[in-house]
Amino acid sequence: MNTSPDNTTPGFNGHDHELMQRARALHEHACEHVDAATRAKLAMARHQASAAQDHRPRRMIWLPATGAAVACALVIGLVWFKPQPNNPDAPPAQVAAMPDAELPPDADARQFDLYQNLDFYQWLARQPQTRARPPGGRR
Amino acid sequence: MHGIGDDVDGLGRLAGTVEVSLAGAALAEATLETARPVARSIDAFLASVERRAWRAAEIALNDSDEALDAVQDAMLRLVRHYSAKPAEEWPLLFWGILRRRITDLQRRRTVRNRVLVWTGRTRLDEDGGELPAWDAPDPGPDPARAFASRQAYAAMSAAVRKLPRRQQQAFLLRVLEGLDVADTACAMGCSEGSVKTHLSRALDALRGQLEAWR
Numbered sequence: 001m002n003t004s005p006d007n008t009t010p011g012f013n014g015h016d017h018e019l020m021q022r023a024r025a026l027h028e029h030a031c032e033h034v035d036a037a038t039r040a041k042l043a044m045a046r047h048q049a050s051a052a053q054d055h056r057p058r059r060m061i062w063l064p065a066t067g068a069a070v071a072c073a074l075v076i077g078l079v080w081f082k083p084q085p086n087n088p089d090a091p092p093a094q095v096a097a098m099p100d101a102e103l104p105p106d107a108d109a110r111q112f113d114l115y116q117n118l119d120f121y122q123w124l125a126r127q128p129q130t131r132a133r134p135p136g137g138r139r
Numbered sequence: 140m141h142g143i144g145d146d147v148d149g150l151g152r153l154a155g156t157v158e159v160s161l162a163g164a165a166l167a168e169a170t171l172e173t174a175r176p177v178a179r180s181i182d183a184f185l186a187s188v189e190r191r192a193w194r195a196a197e198i199a200l201n202d203s204d205e206a207l208d209a210v211q212d213a214m215l216r217l218v219r220h221y222s223a224k225p226a227e228e229w230p231l232l233f234w235g236i237l238r239r240r241i242t243d244l245q246r247r248r249t250v251r252n253r254v255l256v257w258t259g260r261t262r263l264d265e266d267g268g269e270l271p272a273w274d275a276p277d278p279g280p281d282p283a284r285a286f287a288s289r290q291a292y293a294a295m296s297a298a299v300r301k302l303p304r305r306q307q308q309a310f311l312l313r314v315l316e317g318l319d320v321a322d323t324a325c326a327m328g329c330s331e332g333s334v335k336t337h338l339s340r341a342l343d344a345l346r347g348q349l350e351a352w353r
Contacts, residue, residue, distance in 0.1 A: 016342050019349045020314045023299075026352060027294045027315045031190045032287070042147065042189040045211035049218040050182045 143321050167352075173317030177226050184229050185214050192237055195311045199241045209244055213237040234316065235326040236253075238308055245304065254316045294351040305329075309337035 036041075145319045147274070178184030188211060196206035213236040219230045299310055312323045313334065 002208075005226050011340070015346065015349065019342065019345060019352075020348060022352050023295055023310075023314055023345075024317070026288065027194060029286045029288055030292045031194050035189050038193065038207070039190075039289060041207055042210065043186075045207070045214055046182065046185045046189055048211070049185060049214035052215055053181060053222050070154070 172319045175191070175230070175317075177180045178241060179226070181218055181222050181229065184226065184233075185217075188230070188233060189214075191316060192233070195315060196237065196241055197301050198315075200244055201300055202297075205244055207247075209237060210284065212240050213352075228260065230318070231322050231325055234312060234318065234322075238312070238326055242304065242308075242339045291352045294348070298345055298351075299341075302344055305333075306337045306341035306344065309334050310341040313338050 175187070178187060192210045192213065193203075193206050196209045197203055200206050200209065213233060216236050217229065217233050224232065224256070299307055302310065308327050309323060312318045312326055313320070318326065320331045320334050324334045327334060327337075
């Protein structure tokens with residue numbers, strides 16, 4: 001029994017060499033004489049594989065371009081719709097520029113009763129000013 | 140009578156035997172590895188390898204349609220995943236992919252056959268007969284010679300098919316396809332020493348088959 005690991009050692013004798021040569025010759029001959037139907041199927045399989053390759057670079061080209069466009073749109077959107085500093089005391093810029101008279105009554109305002117009794121307060125404003133004496137106060 | 144001259148002749152014959160053996164080993168080394176030209180495109184590479192790949196898969200799978208499926212799948216995987224690799228690496232990658240695909244199909248077939256045997260069903264063709272074990276290649280212009288070659292190839296295929304899987308892969312890649320030991324090891328996913336061991340055992344098993352291959 002031959003236990004040599006490879007044909008590069010002397011353990012592979014001429015018989016092994018002849019066997020390998022014969023096997024390869026038969027294989028080469030069989031590869032050269034493949035029937036037409038199988039050759040056609042192999043060619044079709046190869047064309048399908050090549051078509052898969054043709055689609056691949058196109059997708060790779062569009063991928064960075066699409067990513068760059070999306071990034072640009074995102075940056076523009078962030079700059080354009082940048083949120084204003086949230087200061088509760090300061091009125092919004094557009095509202096602050098408007099005259100007070102054009103302001104509609106604010107339903108959520110604290111002085112909602114002022115607008116309900118507006119006639120009374122107008123009458124009160126027309127009355128002459130008198131100094132009210134505080135109870136128990138000094139003169 | 141045994142004299143000095145006989146010893147000299149014996150030494151001469153021994154030296155001649157050693158020379159022949161070493162020359163045979165060197166010749167085997169030189170002829171076993173096939174230097175194939177580097178393909179300029181992946182389509183040219185696939186065109187150069189498709190028939191050999193199909194024949195190798197057919198030997199391993201004993202089914203031309205499954206062999207075709209395995210080769211097509213290997214082609215697609217190579218193109219999709221490795222077409223950007225250097226052209227020198229394509230043969231190694233392709234044979235590695237094909238080897239794994241063949242192993243996968245062999246395992247599936249083993250499971251399927253067990254199920255069919257368990258259920259009492261066998262694989263039959265449309266006429267009810269068992270399918271042929273091997274599809275004969277195209278006879279060519281010389282029918283008698285082609286028939287002899289076909290018979291020899293069928294015998295070789297049957298003998299290789301009977302080998303254990305790893306020995307079969309080592310024989311297909313190393314002997315029939317002509318990859319060197321390092322590339323065969325890479326395609327098989329094992330060490331170079333394992334390749335040598337598998338190939339040695341494969342040749343041990345095939346040693347008595349040469350007469351049937353003539």
